[in-house]
Amino acid sequence: MKKKVPNFKAPEGYFEGFMDRLKDRMDEKSSIIPEDDGFGVPEGYFESFGDHLQEKLPQQGRLIQFKPWMYAAAAGIALLLLIPFTNNEPEQNFELAMSELEEYWEEADLEFAAFEISESSEWNPETLIVENPDLETDELQDYLEQELDLEDQEHLMEEDLILDYDEAL
Amino acid sequence: MENDTTLVAEEDFLVLLQDPATRDKAFEELVSNYQERLYWHIRRIVLDHDDTDDVLQNTFIKVFRNIGGFKGDSKLYSWMYRIATNESLSFLKQKSRKLGVGSLELQEKLVEQLESDVYFEGDEIQLKLQQALAQLPEKQKLVFNMKYYQNMKYDDISAVLGTSVGALKTSYHHAVKKIEAFLTTE
Missing domain, CATH: 1.10.10.10 (Winged helix-like DNA-binding domain superfamily/Winged helix DNA-binding domain)
Known part of the structure; x- marks a missing residue:
């Protein structure tokens, strides 16, 4: 038996353009949701942001150029820490070491080149992350967590987004 | 879809960003081009202007620190958006822990604060x-x-x-x- 075709017609080209029209409808702005969400910024914020950021890049504890004298200071502190374990008369020699260190500090040429330091150290000579030295315990905890997060993120950065949320879309 | 010229331009720009001789200037340009878009992306996640400012700065500092290792497997802007998103979500997570509230409660608190926010119009x-x-x-x-x-x-x-x-x-x-x-x- 021959199948009956419904006696309806659609305009020519109707189905070819249907998907595009549907997408347009789906992308339409809602008539209920406001187009402006009401957020504002202080006047001139974007004009000054770049300069503001530049000021923070080399200082502010986020990124600090690790200067040669800091290495010298670290080396000095390391020396002082070693002394009690290497001598039978720690107090006397500690004083001696202090005076020698002070003398060395006054007279030595501490203008090391960065590559000299880098060759004798495993530290990255260019940058060291230093946060506020007066950290409270909570802040320190936050900092460590944040840095751990950052390390994780740096591994994931090329591909992944960190979302705690497993809910279905 | 991006055309080839855009892709080449981005590759060239990445070279400038990764070369120590041109990095600072290229980074300034990068900040200038993306600061506003990233600001609004972050603002709509963290809601408060001052928090947004902090997160935006952290985002760019992180971009600056890591641009040398960026291999270009994804586009630069999507990489930066991901960093901005991660920074924002991490910020909220920390805030939520500090206040001792869950994520939904924190969101409700942030919205409440908008009522007295001078930068919410x-x-x-x-x-x-x-x-x-x-x-x-x-x-x-x-x-x-x-x-x-x-x-x-x-x-x-x-x-x-x-x-x-x-x-x-x-x-x-x-x-x-x-x-x-x-x-x-x-």
């Missing part, structure tokens, strides 16, 4: 919109804001969030329906 309907957004799952909220308020293409959102375009469309329409229902009934 919205009226009742816009405040209600934020209340509606606070109820959404984080990913739906992200997709909604990126599509509705930042006019991003699904392909670009997909590159940032790592979710298929089909899933994003579904997510967006769920979000729109929920927000509309909230605005009309509550």
Whole structure:
């Protein structure tokens, strides 16, 4: 038996353009949701942001150029820490070491080149992350967590987004 | 779809960003080009202007620190958007822990604070919109804001969030329906 075709017609080209029209409808702005969400910024914020950021890049504890004298200071502190374990008369020699260190500090040429330091150290000579030295315990905890997060993120950065949320879309 | 010229231009720009001799100047240009877009992306996640400023700075500092190791497997802008998104979500997580509240409670607190925020110029309907957004799952909220308020293409959102375009469309329409229902009934 021959199948009956419904006696309806659609305009020519109707189905070819249907998907595009549907997408347009789906992308339409809602008539209920406001187009402006009401957020504002202080006047001139974007004009000054770049300069503001530049000021923070080399200082502010986020990124600090690790200067040669800091290495010298670290080396000095390391020396002082070693002394009690290497001598039978720690107090006397500690004083001696202090005076020698002070003398060395006054007279030595501490203008090391960065590559000299880098060759004798495993530290990255260019940058060291230093946060506020007066950290409270909570802040320190936050900092460590944040840095751990950052390390994780740096591994994931090329591909992944960190979302705690497993809910279905 | 990006054309070849854009891709080449981005590769060239990346070379400038990774060369110590040209890095600072190129970075300034990068900040100038992206600061506003990233600001609005972050602002719609953390809501408060000062918090946004902090997160935006952290985002660019992180970009600066890591640009040398960026291999270009993804586009530069989607990489930066991902960093901005991660920074924002980490910030909220920390805030939530500090205040000892859950994520939903934190969202509600942030919306409450908007009422006295000098940099929130919205009226009742816009405040209600934020209340509606606070109820959404984080990913739906992200997709909604990126599509509705930042006019991003699904392909670009997909590159940032790592979710298929089909899933994003579904997510967006769920979000729109929920927000509309909230605005009309509550």
